[in-house]
Amino acid sequence: MSIAGTLAQTIEQRSAAHPKPDARLTYGTAGFRTKASLLESTCFRIGLIGALRSKSLGGKTVGLMVTASHNPEEDNGVKMVDARGEMLEASWEPICTAIANAATGEELVAELNKVVEQKSIDLSVPASVVYAYDTRPSSKPLAEAMVDGLGAFDTNVTDGGLLTTPQLHYLVLALNTQHEAQPYGSPTTEGYYAKLAGAYMSLMKGRPAPPPLIVDCANGVGTVSLKGLLAHLRDALVLYPVRTAVGQTGALNNGCGADFVKSKQRLPEGFEHEPNVHPGELLCSFDGDADRIMFYYLVGPATDPANFRMLDGDKIASLAADHLGELVHAANLDVNIGCVQTAYANGASTTYLEQRVPITCTPTGVKHLHHAAEKYDIGVYFEANGHGTVLFSEKAQRAISEADTSKMSPESAAAIAQLAAFAELINQTVGDAVSDMLMVLVILAMRGWGPREWDATYTDLPNKLVKVAVADRTQFRTTDAERRVTHPEGLQERIDALVAKYPSGRAFVRPSGTEDCVRVYAEAEKPEDVAELASATEALVKEFGA
Incomplete structure (x- = not known):
């Protein structure tokens, strides 16, 4: 079966409405990413690819996300989410690149036919795609071009609307597992909030609520996500969202956000004037699409830059691996736990972790860390930039769910219950600033720590x-x-x-x-x-x- 006749004509006609600029784009870890003005034809074509990818998987739902994450507002990008909520299978990356760069409508159809033949795709299989976009002014128009591509294959399209990237990853996995014995979660944004909030409140039961937390939302879609979460948490957590000017021209990631804090190693601009910023209290920043998080605190007045202390992805990985490792030991489970880093991980963090869990080092790029983490029963991975998560293998989840707590000590039974709740709290599809924020707050509460105690676990090398x-x-x-x-x-x-x-x-x-x-x-x-x-x-x- 090949793309020919009326279907080929439809694709060529629709492609002509989204002319290709004189620029070559490459699909990488972040998908396609460049100036938004160059992306219309690419977004149309990724719609075509998304439909084919779904068909190749027997009609399972895949996701398409329009975002440029921590990049400046004038940039944008698009990337695909595979059926298990993970990043696109590597063999499809050069396919995306070839199709995006086809010079004419005829070449485009020819490239699509190569994929159909190479992947033995049955075009009669109905395709299913869910898409979403961030708050950039260019995002919705680019999403509309993408939908035009999806329509060429008469795809079953779900408009996720304005979402964080991790929420789209969640939706894809939830949609594809909703009829399984153990669904990942309810396939709605409310289901996402309910899952995280429920796990958080379960872990915090009987514990004092953490101190109020200031959250720099980078003037991005994390603002919307936090509001949705707080509606489910009610009084269980007090957050002060700041940098919430969603839609204000030029505000996104400008002088704020996780990438700004990490690269500049300082507070977001203007934080020294925020009334709720006090020495010794924990603060955090999301990036523009809320898949990264950076924590930090002050040891003195905010007006002195020397008082800034950063708690980056290495610190988060160390905290998570340490605590979850202790729970596994207390539960006496036959599962291993390990941590994955890149060469950019601070040497002090590696030394600290090596004394506690096995370490794997991979090339830069979340896809490399994610795959390496899958080799552990419980795999913790974070890049220093604050992008990461924790993966619980089927073996680990089965060991947790099948454990006979009636024959255990109270300490072991409690550890089992906590591990089960952490597996619910953590967004295992991808790094998620909201989920990671809750995980950190829970672990600090369980350990009775503030930011100083967390920071004192090891001292970063300059x-x-x-x-x-x-x-x-x-x-x-x-x-x-x-x-x-x-x-x-x-x-x-x-x-x-x-x-x-x-x-x-x-x-x-x-x-x-x-x-x-x-x-x-x-x-x-x-x-x-x-x-x-x-x-x-x-x-x-x-x-x-x-």
């Missing part, structure tokens, strides 16, 4: 990240989860010689996946050593990249 412009980033090739350079030849030996000069020194370089540059990361015991090491490594990259 570090620095530098971008170096080069003529051709592709000449830089890496191995060992991007921690060592194989090309240009001789560069790694020079880096090793530099690193050896500094106590606790570490440095690596890797080509950017999205920009024409090479990223240099350096860390050491002393800030002045970090500055020297980063500068010297940057000079080497320029020398070898000339």
Whole structure:
């Protein structure tokens, strides 16, 4: 079966209404992402691909999300969510790239037919797609172009509307498991809120509510998500959402949000004037589509930048792995727990975790961490930027649900109940700022900790990240989860010689996946050593990249 006749004509006619710009786009970890003005044809075509992907899975629902996450407001993007709520299967990434870059309507149909043949797709199978979008001014029009593509295949389309990216991931898995013996959850946004709120209140039962938490929503869709959650939590949690100017031109991710806090290592702009910002109290920031979270606190007045302390993805991973590991031990379950990091993880966090759980290091990109985490019974993964989650394997969930608590000590029975609730609280499809926020608050409450106690578990090594412009980033090739350079030849030996000069020194370089540059990361015991090491490594990259 192939795309021909009336269907081919329909696709070509609709494609002509969404002309392709003179730009080449590549589908990567973040899907397609570029200036919003260049994306209309790509969004139309991802609608076509979404329909084919659903058909290839026997009609299971897949998701399409229009968002550019932490990027500036003028950018946008689109990515696909596979049937289990995970990121798109890797073999479809080059398919997306080829279809997005087909020059004409005829070439587009030809590329689609290649997919139909390659994947043995039965075009008579009804397709099902749910889509959503973030708060950018360009998002809804781009979503409409996507729907035009879906319509070419007469797809069963569900409009999720304005959602966070993690909510769309949740909906896809919930829709596809709603008729199974153990559905993931009710396939609605209210079902999402009810699941998280119910698990949170179960874990917090009998415990004092945590102190009020200021949440920087990055002027994005997390604002809407928090309101929905609070309606279900009632008085169980007090949140003060700020930076909530959804729809205000130029506000999204501007001087605020998780990426700003992480990259600038400072409070969001204007926080020193917020009436509820006080030293010693926990604060957090979402990014624009609420799939990342960054925690932080102050050790003194907000007017002094030196009083800022950051609790990033490494700290979240350490907190989660430590606590869940203790619960597994207390429950006496025959399951393993491990943690996945990238080369960007602070060396102090790796040392801390290695003493508690097995560690896996993967290349940068959430898809790599997610797949590595699936190899553990309970896999914790977080990038330093605050994007991550915890995965409970079928074996782990079965061990928890089938445990005979009547024959256990009260401590073991309580640990089983808590693990079951954590599996409900954590959005296992993808990193979710809202879910991760609740997880952290629960663990801190259970441990009787505030931000200072959490921060004191280990002290981050001073570090620095530098971008170096080069003529051709592709000449830089890496191995060992991007921690060592194989090309240009001789560069790694020079880096090793530099690193050896500094106590606790570490440095690596890797080509950017999205920009024409090479990223240099350096860390050491002393800030002045970090500055020297980063500068010297940057000079080497320029020398070898000339």
